[in-house]
Each structure stands twice: as structure tokens, then as C-alpha cells.
Amino acid sequence: MEVLYPALGIEVIPPPPITKKTIEIGVKLAPQNACFPMKVTLGNFIEGIERGADTIFMAGGVGPCRFGYYGQIQRIIIEDLGYDVNFVLIDSPRYGWKNFFSSLKTMIGGKWSVSRLHHAVRLAWNVLRYVEDLEKTSRQVRWKLKNPSQLDILIEKSLKEVKKIKSIAQLEEIRRNTLQEISQLSTVGRKEPIKVGIVGEVYIAQEFRVNFNIEKLLGNMGIFVDNSVSTAEYILNFFPFTRSREKEEAWKLAKPYLKRFVGGEGIDTVGSTIRYAKQGFDGVIHLYPFTCMPEAVAKSVVAGVGREYHIPILHLAIDEHAGEAGMITRVEAFVDVLEMRHQQDVREASRF
Numbered sequence: 106m107e108v109l110y111p112a113l114g115i116e117v118i119p120p121p122p123i124t125k126k127t128i129e130i131g132v133k134l135a136p137q138n139a140c141f142p143m144k145v146t147l148g149n150f151i152e153g154i155e156r157g158a159d160t161i162f163m164a165g166g167v168g169p170c171r172f173g174y175y176g177q178i179q180r181i182i183i184e185d186l187g188y189d190v191n192f193v194l195i196d197s198p199r200y201g202w203k204n205f206f207s208s209l210k211t212m213i214g215g216k217w218s219v220s221r222l223h224h225a226v227r228l229a230w231n232v233l234r235y236v237e238d239l240e241k242t243s244r245q246v247r248w249k250l251k252n253p254s255q256l257d258i259l260i261e262k263s264l265k266e267v268k269k270i271k272s273i274a275q276l277e278e279i280r281r282n283t284l285q286e287i288s289q290l291s292t293v294g295r296k297e298p299i300k301v302g303i304v305g306e307v308y309i310a311q312e313f314r315v316n317f318n319i320e321k322l323l324g325n326m327g328i329f330v331d332n333s334v335s336t337a338e339y340i341l342n343f344f345p346f347t348r349s350r351e352k353e354e355a356w357k358l359a360k361p362y363l364k365r366f367v368g369g370e371g372i373d374t375v376g377s378t379i380r381y382a383k384q385g386f387d388g389v390i391h392l393y394p395f396t397c398m399p400e401a402v403a404k405s406v407v408a409g410v411g412r413e414y415h416i417p418i419l420h421l422a423i424d425e426h427a428g429e430a431g432m433i434t435r436v437e438a439f440v441d442v443l444e445m446r447h448q449q450d451v452r453e454a455s456r457f
């Protein structure tokens with residue numbers, strides 16, 4: 106959004122980064138049993154409005170989980186608080202192109218032409234892809250770096266530069282320079298790393314400010330991390346006919362274990378766990394909001410998958426009561442188990 110709107114000539118007011126205060130606002134205003142992502146995004150909206158935002162966009166959805174209600178509830182809460190904002194809910198075109206186009210029209214306002222819209226969408230999409238590529242590269246190299254904080258500095262610099270770009274050529278230049286700088290960081294001579302895959306609900310698995318930056322935590326511990334969840338894929342899946350190859354594969358793998366759509370990322374969680382097991386990963390971390398129905402279903406299936414494929418799985422439910430210290434302790438204990446298994450495998454392999 107920070108690239109899309111300026112490219113359309115529309116001012117964007119990003120909410121401040123998620124903090125304890127954001128979560129407290131959302132928890133105070135939302136129904137107690139609402140899902141954690143709904144509470145955090147509500148906190149984001151309020152902070153954005155207090156900074157001057159007058160229009161809010163929220164993705165809509167349908168069952169079987171509660172996602173479909175959340176935009177409506179957030180709208181009612183914001184109206185009851187007396188804020189005068191335009192709350193736009195965007196439903197997937199799967200449920201009607203007419204509604205989708207009407208929300209899209211409100212979303213982009215009056216100041217656009219087809220060519221400008223095409224340029225803005227293309228630019229924003231490429232930026233999203235670049236940010237995800239950068240995150241992926243960071244996961245692939247962090248485990249072997251002598252000084253991982255240098256990687257953080259490079260990423261921060263790159264993301265700051267990306268916010269100012271006006272063309273894809275500029276983005277590609279930033280990509281080239283950043284990847285080159287990353288490839289020059291000094292590494293330690295470690296052998297095969299322990300490999301951990303992350304699966305789970307999209308918001309918790311992607312938003313590092315609510316998952317206590319688990320990817321970075323693991324990477325700094327010398328673990329190779331892969332995250333099966335991607336915002337770009339989530340957007341692709343929002344549209345008919347554009348499901349990604351990874352998603353198709355995950356759904357195919359999950360089918361013998363989970364035949365019905367259970368909402369959210371439930372099926373992806375199961376399929377991606379199987380994929381990691383087949384790819385020889387040492388363990389899987391399952392991240393999800395406490396009380397998330399699709400992930401509760403997936404959790405019980407994934408536990409069976411773990412036993413069948415002999416792959417350890419750590420289930421981490423996150424909500425407003427989760428604490429960083431407790432999470433770090435659980436992750437460290439899990440990594441200890443993976444290390445013991447890894448060393449045992451190496452010993453057994455060396456006997457032959």
C-alpha cells in the first residue's frame with residue numbers, strides 16, 4: 106500500500122508499527138473471544154485513524170471460520186467510537202465481480218487512468234515480491250553468518266530505499282545491489298544446518314511483530330528456516346484462477362488427510378508439513394492464533410502427520426497473553442531436541 110497509493114497519487118497514512126499499545130487497544134475494544142489477528146488489526150486501524158487516516162480497507166471473507174465477520178465487527182466498533190471514516194470491505198471476486206469492482210473503485214478513488222493503475226499495481230506487486238524474496242534470502246543465509254546484525258542493517262537500508270522508488274528499473278537496481286552486498290557478508294564454516302519449516306495461519310506466521318520474530322530468532326541460533334506462508338500467495342488466492350503452484354502442491358499433499366476446506370490456512374498447514382517432512386527438514390513449527398478454528402483442526406491432523414513421517418512438530422499458539430520469554434524457552438528446547446536427533450542421525454550414518 107505504501108507503494109501502490111503514492112503511485113496513484115493518493116496519500117497513505119501507515120499505522121505505526123505494532124507495539125504493546127496497538128495490541129492493548131485492539132484487546133480492549135474487540136469481543137473477548139475474537140481471534141488475535143482481528144484484535145491487532147483493530148488496534149492498527151485506531152492508531153491509523155488517530156494519525157489522520159480517513160479511509161480504511163479490510164479484506165472480507167466467508168466461512169467456515171470467523172474471518173468473514175471481522176471486517177463488519179471492526180466497522181461497527183469504529184463507528185460506535187464516533188470516528189468519521191470510510192470503511193471499505195473488499196471481498197474476493199470469487200464471491201461476485203460486481204461487489205469487488207465497486208470496492209476497488211472506492212479504494213482507488215477518482216484520480217486514476219488505466220495506464221496509471223496498471224503501472225501502480227505492477228510496481229506494488231513487484232515490490233511485494235521483492236520484499237518476500239529478501240525475507241527468503243535472509244532465512245537462507247542468516248544461519249551461517251558471522252555477524253547476523255550486518256544482514257539486518259542491509260535489509261533495513263534496502264527497505265527504506267524501496268519506499269522511494271518510482272519504477273521497476275529502480276527496484277531491480279536495489280535488488281541487485283542488496284543481493285550482492287548480502288552475498289559478501291562473512292560466513293562461519295558451519296556444516297549442514299538443522300532445517301526448520303514454518304507453517305500456520307497467515308497473519309501470525311508472517312507478522313514478525315506478533316510472532317516475536319521467530320524466523321530471526323531461529324536464524325541467529327544457526328538454524329536454516331523456511332516459511333511456507335506468503336502474503337503474495339495469499340493475494341493470488343484471493344482471486345479466482347490464480348492459485349500458486351506451491352498452494353496447489355500443498356493441497357494435493359494434504360488431501361489424503363484433510364478432505365474438506367476448513368477455512369483459513371488449515372489445509373496449507375497440513376500440506377506444507379508433509380512437504381517439509383518429504384524434503385528432509387528436521388522439524389516444523391506450527392504458528393497460529395489461540396482459538397483459531399482452522400488451525401485447531403489442522404493441529405490434530407498435523408500431529409498424526411508428524412508421527413507418520415517421524416518429524417518433530419512444535420505447536421505455538423499466540424495471543425495477547427503470549428510472552429516472549431516463554432516462547433524463546435519453548436523454541437530453544439525444541440531446537441535442543443532437533444540437535445540431539447541430528448547428531449544421532451549423523452552418528453548412525455557414519456557407522457555404514
Ligand code: SF4
Pocket residue numbers: 140141142170171172173306368369370394396397398399400
Ligand atoms: S483463520 Fe483463524 S484466526 Fe483467522 S479469522 Fe479464521 S479462525 Fe480467526
